[in-house]
Amino acid sequence: MKHTWKWIVPVMLNQKEECFKGYLDIFRNMQVDMALLVADSFPEGKVLTAGSSREYAEKLREKREYFESNGIRAGCYMGRTIGHSAAMSSTGRTETPLFREIVGPEGDVITGCYCPLDKNFQKYMAMVFKAIALSDITFILIDDDFRMHQRDAEEKLGCFCPLHIKEFNKRTGLQLSRAQLVKTVICGKPNTLRDKWLTLTGDSLIGMAKVIERAVHSVNTHIRIGLAVSHSHWFAEGIEMMGLLKALSGGTKPFIRILGAPYGTQAPDAISHILEYTRLQYGWIKKYDVEVVTEGDTFPHTRFYCSATMLHSYTQFMLASGMPGILYMVVAYSPKPDHETGYIKNSIKYITHYEAIRKFFPQNYEDLGLNVVLTQNSCKNLTASGSVTQAMNEWPGEFIPPVLGAISRLSLPLKYNDTHGPTLLSGHNVSVLKEKELDGFFDTVATLPASSA
Ligand SMILES: [Zn+2]
Numbered sequence: 001m002k003h004t005w006k007w008i009v010p011v012m013l014n015q016k017e018e019c020f021k022g023y024l025d026i027f028r029n030m031q032v033d034m035a036l037l038v039a040d041s042f043p044e045g046k047v048l049t050a051g052s053s054r055e056y057a058e059k060l061r062e063k064r065e066y067f068e069s070n071g072i073r074a075g076c077y078m079g080r081t082i083g084h085s086a087a088m089s090s091t092g093r094t095e096t097p098l099f100r101e102i103v104g105p106e107g108d109v110i111t112g113c114y115c116p117l118d119k120n121f122q123k124y125m126a127m128v129f130k131a132i133a134l135s136d137i138t139f140i141l142i143d144d145d146f147r148m149h150q151r152d153a154e155e156k157l158g159c160f161c162p163l164h165i166k167e168f169n170k171r172t173g174l175q176l177s178r179a180q181l182v183k184t185v186i187c188g189k190p191n192t193l194r195d196k197w198l199t200l201t202g203d204s205l206i207g208m209a210k211v212i213e214r215a216v217h218s219v220n221t222h223i224r225i226g227l228a229v230s231h232s233h234w235f236a237e238g239i240e241m242m243g244l245l246k247a248l249s250g251g252t253k254p255f256i257r258i259l260g261a262p263y264g265t266q267a268p269d270a271i272s273h274i275l276e277y278t279r280l281q282y283g284w285i286k287k288y289d290v291e292v293v294t295e296g297d298t299f300p301h302t303r304f305y306c307s308a309t310m311l312h313s314y315t316q317f318m319l320a321s322g323m324p325g326i327l328y329m330v331v332a333y334s335p336k337p338d339h340e341t342g343y344i345k346n347s348i349k350y351i352t353h354y355e356a357i358r359k360f361f362p363q364n365y366e367d368l369g370l371n372v373v374l375t376q377n378s379c380k381n382l383t384a385s386g387s388v389t390q391a392m393n394e395w396p397g398e399f400i401p402p403v404l405g406a407i408s409r410l411s412l413p414l415k416y417n418d419t420h421g422p423t424l425l426s427g428h429n430v431s432v433l434k435e436k437e438l439d440g441f442f443d444t445v446a447t448l449p450a451s452s453a
Pocket residue numbers: 101102103115116117159160161162163164
């Protein structure tokens with residue numbers, strides 16, 4: 001039986017040669033749709049030369065051919081572009097920065113994480129992505145470090161480097177210092193300069209997305225380029241999601257991996273809001289012509305942290321939510337393929353069971369329940385303290401709307417951002433709603449917490 005959802009499973013490109021036969025056997029037994037070869041070390045501490053990037057691409061070609069000649073499609077998972085965080089830059093720079101690095105609100109430089117406005121970094125990214133495209137790969141997924149914010153406490157928001165300050169002042173005709181700009185953006189009530197700064201951070205990402213798209217499609221216009229999004233993409237990056245996805249995908253169908261993974265469910269009360277958070281994102285995006293998969297990540301890929309039962313529960317819920325596919329982290333990155341067997345055994349054992357769930361809950365079924373209204377880009381509407389230090393504590397670091405934590409535990413059926421039915425309005429999401437929209441909701445049943453009134 002061929003299953004009717006998509007399983008995409010990452011595997012390290014740099015893994016030992018003798019492991020690949022083991023991966024192939026697993027993927028065949030699971031009926032995996034795509035092996036995603038993780039190219040994790042591209043712009044790390046050492047910049048690849050044109051020659052070494054070609055070598056990397058050849059390796060990608062060889063492994064792509066290995067999987068595809070054995071019936072499993074293969075793509076490339078670009079594990080690092082802008083950089084995850086200074087702490088996660090495994091071979092991060094110790095001496096001279098390679099390119100202009102991202103700067104946080106209080107002037108902290110985030111080592112090994114590069115500003116997308118730097119022309120030299122743009123050229124480097126173009127070279128690297130062109131090399132990937134030359135491997136004849138047909139699908140590239142960019143990891144969730146392709147963002148401006150959320151690089152640990154030192155860079156909740158970014159970037160405030162000299163390039164960004166200069167561009168902001170050019171756009172607005174102002175002459176703000178970093179400290180003045182930070183205060184305007186972070187502190188106090190929503191304001192037009194905050195909006196303009198968020199537009200600039202969004203444009204920084206879109207600009208780099210176009211650099212990548214042009215480089216890849218200069219080789220082959222049919223290669224698809226997707227994005228694994230982070231929390232901040234939905235709430236604080238200053239982008240409109242389809243605009244960013246289309247900047248990457250060019251003339252091909254956009255692809256998104258939404259987030260909310262089973263590895264975040266150790267706390268007994270966490271599973272419900274993670275699942276609902278995933279449904280919220282799916283509700284935001286499914287009306288567009290875009291391929292969607294969810295985040296079946298079991299990091300650090302051992303049952304002792306994220307049990308196989310938890311991944312199984314997550315999978316069942318995702319299929320019952322109509323989710324078309326899952327980025328499924330069922331093999332550990334560095335150890336040999338049979339290091340952790342729990343996830344794989346369940347994936348094979350329950351294929352028929354999952355098929356039955358999908359039959360009962362087809363992809364296009366209609367959500368019914370209490371209507372929860374939650375808007376994107378909500379950070380532009382928040383009000384924070386006048387002191388930068390205090391305001392920094394008040395800007396969200398995790399972004400999952402707090403209301404989901406409460407409402408998801410009540411065992412109520414929920415739907416999101418519909419225009420009718422009993423509706424829940426909450427938080428600074430409400431302040432962006434137009435009067436007409438609010439009137440519409442008040443015609444039904446609305447609950448408005450005092451803090452939003
Ligand atoms: Zn910058």
